[in-house]
Amino acid sequence: MQISESQIVNGVSSRDRKSFAKLLSICEDNPVMANKIISRLQRKEAHVVGITGSPGVGKSSIINALLSKLSRRVGVIAIDPSSPFSGGALLGDRIRMQSHATDQNVFIRSFSSRGALGGLSPSIFEVCDAFETFDMDMILIETVGVGQSDTEIANIADTVVLLLSPDGGDEIQMMKAGIMEIADIFVVNKSDNPASIGLKTKLEGIIKFGGKNIPVILVNSITGDGVDNLIKELDSRFERIRVDGTFASKRKKRVFFHAQSFLRRKIDTIMQSIESDETDIEKIEKELIKKLCS
Numbered sequence: 677m678q679i680s681e682s683q684i685v686n687g688v689s690s691r692d693r694k695s696f697a698k699l700l701s702i703c704e705d706n707p708v709m710a711n712k713i714i715s716r717l718q719r720k721e722a723h724v725v726g727i728t729g730s731p732g733v734g735k736s737s738i739i740n741a742l743l744s745k746l747s748r749r750v751g752v753i754a755i756d757p758s759s760p761f762s763g764g765a766l767l768g769d770r771i772r773m774q775s776h777a778t779d780q781n782v783f784i785r786s787f788s789s790r791g792a793l794g795g796l797s798p799s800i801f802e803v804c805d806a807f808e809t810f811d812m813d814m815i816l817i818e819t820v821g822v823g824q825s826d827t828e829i830a831n832i833a834d835t836v837v838l839l840l841s842p843d844g845g846d847e848i849q850m851m852k853a854g855i856m857e858i859a860d861i862f863v864v865n866k867s868d869n870p871a872s873i874g875l876k877t878k879l880e881g882i883i884k885f886g887g888k889n890i891p892v893i894l895v896n897s898i899t900g901d902g903v904d905n906l907i908k909e910l911d912s913r914f915e916r917i918r919v920d921g922t923f924a925s926k927r928k929k930r931v932f933f934h935a936q937s938f939l940r941r942k943i944d945t946i947m948q949s950i951e952s953d954e955t956d957i958e959k960i961e962k963e964l965i966k967k968l969c970s
């Protein structure tokens with residue numbers, strides 16, 4: 677049965693999960709319609725937290741641990757790599773977070789990154805806005821964790837949490853420069869591994885050397901040890917950035933990045949409809965502009 681825009685608006689306002697799920701699908705398939713529906717809904721400014729780090733560092737596990745301790749409305753956006761080889765990882769994420777799937781205050785949705793750069797989904801901005809219309813207090817985004825190109829999360833998140841773990845060899849050495857720079861909070865996960873203390877000390881040394889003041893928190897995502905400290909740090913940061921203007925300026929920039937992502941998607945869609953055997957770039961450009969303006 678076809679569901680109308682007004683039905684979705686009414687459903688989402690009254691916290692109906694089916695209507696919200698439908699809105700998320702629209703975000704993926706039809707950004708124009710999604711933005712239109714979102715603009716008709718009330719939005720709450722949630723704390724948008726990006727969780728990033730190398731594959732296997734414990735991103736899904738820490739989200740699971742956070743969900744167990746956060747007694748508030750939380751949305752989870754998990755980005756699955758689109759590669760067919762990572763089917764196992766996707767299933768793992770679902771199983772790890774499954775225990776929270778029936779919690780009325782939690783809404784978890786996985787999205788494909790569909791080959792988009794930056795380890796995020798092309799519809800991430802619409803999806804994040806949509807979660808804010810569903811009365812969420814916090815939105816957790818798990819990135820694919822592809823390393824170098826994983827810095828786009830800073831364009832959308834109010835706070836970026838970078839996870840490291842001691843079992844990945846010399847992780848700091850392997851980290852690409854850009855990813856270290858976008859972190860607002862560092863978490864050394866897998867604190868049950870004794871090498872985690874050394875990693876924390878090393879990281880603190882690097883941060884101090886760089887003249888920065890970024891917290892490093894030791895966590896065990898399986899037992900939940902240290903997760904309370906992370907929640908405290910997240911909450912105090914959210915309070916701080918709302919007072920000192922960082923939040924407002926990040927949100928302003930987010931609108932720009934949203935527009936950029938929206939227009940890229942639009943151009944991509946038009947390009948797919950242009951004759952692929954056309955070899956004259958100027959003609960292709962003219963055709964694109966004509967379709968963009970129509």
Ligand SMILES: Nc1nc2c(ncn2[C@@H]2O[C@H](COP(=O)(O)OP(=O)(O)OP(=O)(O)O)[C@@H](O)[C@H]2O)c(=O)[nH]1
Binds near residue numbers: 769820
């Ligand atoms: N010992 C220990 N193992 C952990 C901890 N946190 C996560 N793990 C394990 O590490 C493995 C990877 O955890 P995930 O949460 O799937 O890691 P991820 O970063 O989400 O992985 P991808 O999504 O595939 O990039 C799993 O086998 C977890 O059980 C921890 O604190 N201690």
Ligand SMILES: [Mg+2]
Binds near residue numbers: 735
């Ligand atoms: Mg994961």
